[in-house]
């Protein structure tokens with residue numbers, strides 16, 4: 001098919017939760033949708049390949065950042081925690097997401113895990129945290145609890161955005177994999193198309209009256225820079241996290257659904273949850289933390305994740321360079337969360353507790369609402385919209401997927417209403 005000659009109604013760039021949902025809603029309503037996705041369908045966790053594809057990179061000394069360049073975006077790698085958007089924050093920008101969240105909750109498997117799916121480590125942590133006076137509760141998850149549960153890391157029972165991509169294609173959307181978008185084509189102040197390259201072939205063009213960038217917190221900022229919006233990527237957050245591991249008898253480490261329970265300290269700016277990692281990831285973090293001897297402890301490890309809200313800062317460059325210096329406030333937050341994690345693990349009787357280096361998995365805030373996009377998520381260029389983690393307007397600190405889906409639902413409605 002000649003992609004460049006076809007009359008598309010909308011081009012969607014990226015198939016993470018936001019792009020996939022927009023493509024699905026628009027194609028279901030009869031729009032001619034072209035989806036350009038840089039990655040391909042891939043469920044593997046192969047660290048050298050992830051480094052090569054820039055799915056894993058360094059944002060500072062020894063501090064990694066992970067995202068998905070694949071169909072379904074980062075949701076293929078995510079841990080399925082579903083956090084309600086901070087509605088008050090979005091109200092300040094004239095954005096109401098309550099109805100969209102309600103609609104999503106009716107459609108997707110969102111809710112707390114049934115008791116039988118809370119594993120022994122998570123149960124122990126919850127019991128000990130409550131005993132110490134912390135508000136440790138069950139968290140909402142994107143998990144199909146009626147599917148047979150596996151005893152390995154449970155990616156297979158989590159909802160992810162590939163489902164929406166498949167729905168979009170079934171409804172008539174065209175998905176082009178391996179298609180990396182470099183730049184938006186402009187006519188005066190209006191976006192009219194995009195330039196993209198498939199697997200290193202010569203650059204091609206596709207045209208549509210509406211363009212939606214959903215290339216993620218890094219990707220959308222880079223495409224905008226290439227398109228003349230040079231402020232994109234000046235300042236971002238990444239919600240850094242550490243893992244605090246201890247060993248304990250009677251724990252079947254590696255067999256639990258992660259992030260089923262936890263505590264949210266919004267004022268303090270951190271979240272603590274139980275966590276189970278895929279074995280290889282646990283082993284790599286142990287080696288990075290100079291605990292090579294702990295790689296064999298996987299099945300007796302009990303762990304807490306400490307994730308903080310980092311301040312906006314650093315920069316994302318269109319030459320691929322991502323840099324961020326974390327502030328003293330960020331470091332103090334992490335230290336406070338770590339102290340609580342250690343206290344809970346010690347109370348649980350865990351031994352040989354250690355923490356990993358900082359990593360992060362939510363790059364965003366790089367194309368902020370109120371600065372580079374308006375409350376309809378439109379940029380300074382007419383007909384060019386951005387909808388993904390990059391538009392979050394402030395420092396964040398929460399798993400963002402439910403918020404991104406709600407923003408995408410809202411944008412899809414407004415595009416269909418011709419607003």
Ligand SMILES: Cc1cc2nc3c(=O)[nH]c(=O)nc-3n(C[C@H](O)[C@H](O)[C@H](O)COP(=O)(O)OP(=O)(O)OC[C@H]3O[C@@H](n4cnc5c(N)ncnc54)[C@H](O)[C@@H]3O)c2cc1C
Pocket residue numbers: 013014015016017018019036037038039066067068069070071072073074075076077078079080081082083179180181182214215216217219220223259361362387388389390398399400401402404
């Ligand atoms: C290990 C891990 C665990 C996580 N756990 C949770 C969790 O429990 N709960 C939660 O809510 N969130 C979690 N997240 C975060 C969540 O997955 C992301 O915040 C969310 O997927 C971001 O959605 P997005 O649409 O902004 O971008 P992404 O999902 O990153 O999608 C961007 C898409 O754009 C494509 N793309 C990029 N550049 C280009 C280009 N130039 N041209 C074409 N396509 C391009 C990418 O391939 C990708 O498909 C986790 C993330 C990771 C990595």
